Amino acid sequence: MPGQSPRPNKRELLLEQARRHMAGGLLHHLIALPHDLETVMARGQGSRMWDVDGREYIDFLMGSGPLVIGHAHPDVVAAVQRCVTDGVQFYELSEPLLKLAETIVEAVPCAQRVKFVNTGTEATFLALRLARAFTGKPKVLKMEGGFHGTNDYAVWGTRHRRSFEPPYVECDSLGVPGVLREQVLVAPFNDIEATADMVRRHKDELAAVIVEPLQRNIPPRLEFLQGLRQVTRECGVLLVYDEVVTGFRLAWGGAQELWGVVPDLVCLGKAIGGGHPTGAVAGPEEVFRNVTPRAVAEGRFVIASGTFSGNPLSAAAGLATLQVLHRPGNYERLNANGKRLGDGLKRLSQMLEIPAYVCQVGSVVDILFTDREVRTYRDTWTADSPKGTKFRHEMIRRGVWSPPGSKMYVSMVHSNEDIDRTLDVAEAAMRTVR
Ligand code: PMP
Numbered sequence: 001m002p003g004q005s006p007r008p009n010k011r012e013l014l015l016e017q018a019r020r021h022m023a024g025g026l027l028h029h030l031i032a033l034p035h036d037l038e039t040v041m042a043r044g045q046g047s048r049m050w051d052v053d054g055r056e057y058i059d060f061l062m063g064s065g066p067l068v069i070g071h072a073h074p075d076v077v078a079a080v081q082r083c084v085t086d087g088v089q090f091y092e093l094s095e096p097l098l099k100l101a102e103t104i105v106e107a108v109p110c111a112q113r114v115k116f117v118n119t120g121t122e123a124t125f126l127a128l129r130l131a132r133a134f135t136g137k138p139k140v141l142k143m144e145g146g147f148h149g150t151n152d153y154a155v156w157g158t159r160h161r162r163s164f165e166p167p168y169v170e171c172d173s174l175g176v177p178g179v180l181r182e183q184v185l186v187a188p189f190n191d192i193e194a195t196a197d198m199v200r201r202h203k204d205e206l207a208a209v210i211v212e213p214l215q216r217n218i219p220p221r222l223e224f225l226q227g228l229r230q231v232t233r234e235c236g237v238l239l240v241y242d243e244v245v246t247g248f249r250l251a252w253g254g255a256q257e258l259w260g261v262v263p264d265l266v267c268l269g270k271a272i273g274g275g276h277p278t279g280a281v282a283g284p285e286e287v288f289r290n291v292t293p294r295a296v297a298e299g300r301f302v303i304a305s306g307t308f309s310g311n312p313l314s315a316a317a318g319l320a321t322l323q324v325l326h327r328p329g330n331y332e333r334l335n336a337n338g339k340r341l342g343d344g345l346k347r348l349s350q351m352l353e354i355p356a357y358v359c360q361v362g363s364v365v366d367i368l369f370t371d372r373e374v375r376t377y378r379d380t381w382t383a384d385s386p387k388g389t390k391f392r393h394e395m396i397r398r399g400v401w402s403p404p405g406s407k408m409y410v411s412m413v414h415s416n417e418d419i420d421r422t423l424d425v426a427e428a429a430m431r432t433v434r
Contacts, residue, residue, distance in 0.1 A: 010052045014040040031403045037396045044071030047414045057401035062409040066270040070413035079320035094312035100319045109262045111282035116310035120244035120269030121149025123279035127265045131208035131238040133302045139205045143189035145377030152176045157186035189215045192227035203235035210240040213255035217359035217366035225261040244269035250362045274317030334412045338363035344423040363410040387433045394429035
């Protein structure tokens with residue numbers, strides 16, 4: 001009615017609720033959008049997502065990676081529906097879980113045994129505990145800029161932009177016990193000389209080296225992965241791959257299959273839950289030998305248990321996802337989609353003469369505005385991050401959901417039209433940051 005202030009739309013009302021009740025007014029704190037882009041999602045289908053006001057987006061966040069075969073794939077929906085009527089939680093073994101474990105063991109080169117948890121954060125936490133228990137040594141080594149979730153051992157040298165005195169770095173978060181500073185060594189990703197030297201110098205105290213084989217948006221040098229494999233073996237240190245992102249995404253056997261360098265332990269998450277919360281650690285039988293009540297009497301027990309760990313609902317959704325992915329032609333489709341987007345972004349940056357580094361490994365795509373080829377974490381510091389942030393915001397404004405701070409996760413169900421439309425949007429967005 002004239003003279004009255006317009007009714008706030010549903011989005012505004014819900015965001016107001018979020019501000020009143022949610023910590024920080026947000027769901028997560030790694031990505032904060034300006035107010036006009038903040039929203040509340042209502043529905044996802046295939047490559048698309050709709051917010052509560054009916055705004056449609058082509059989605060490249062894809063639930064932060066798990067939705068490799070898109071939102072609400074019919075096979076996943078059917079598997080979940082079956083599970084919902086049969087009981088979603090027993091805290092006991094279930095058939096979907098056993099089938100999922102078998103699939104992981106058959107697919108992933110290093111996997112002989114699997115232990116399920118609920119998130120990637122729990123998986124890396126458990127892998128490091130297993131490594132300490134197995135080797136009897138206390139310390140772990142991670143890479144500068146490497147992200148392994150938010151447990152107390154993971155949040156060192158991850159988001160910092162400062163120099164530090166290797167191997168010890170300041171913590172990324174308040175509230176983490178200061179004593180852990182001495183327990184977590186940090187080495188430069190893709191620099192095998194410096195990393196191998198650190199491993200050798202600390203080998204008597206070092207239980208594990210944990211690394212994302214594709215570190216965020218930085219592809220590995222093959223000799224880095226090979227060198228890590230060699231030096232960890234030589235020093236009695238377990239090599240742990242964090243394949244929470246890359247597992248079942250880059251290839252059926254993950255990054256270890258793609259690059260042919262096999263670790264001791266692997267952390268999985270995201271894809272193996274088909275959009276439902278899950279995580280897992282897999283590796284040789286002997287590392288898991290004491291993860292059993294039978295080890296209590298021997299004083300060798302390694303504790304690893306959780307109410308929802310290995311729940312049938314996540315297992316059924318994950319299994320259905322992996323079964324779809326494994327069908328002939330689907331990895332080719334997934335990788336071709338990533339390449340179409342990556343090639344398109346490279347073409348745009350050349351055409352518009354905006355220097356950019358485009359990372360494209362299979363269906364993982366990212367763009368940084370820098371004139372440098374990015375091979376180390378410190379190379380990423382050369383990127384113009386305000387430009388990158390603005391670019392992503394302009395993409396969202398034009399209907400492509402791809403928030404700053406996250407890679408672009410391409411799915412098997414993005415169509416060529418989705419990607420071409422995205423590239424049109426990317427061109428318009430790039431023109432705003434020239
Ligand atoms: N490791 C890597 C490589 C990740 O990208 C993430 C999450 N983005 C994690 C671990 C943590 O997984 P979660 O968010 O399920 O705890």
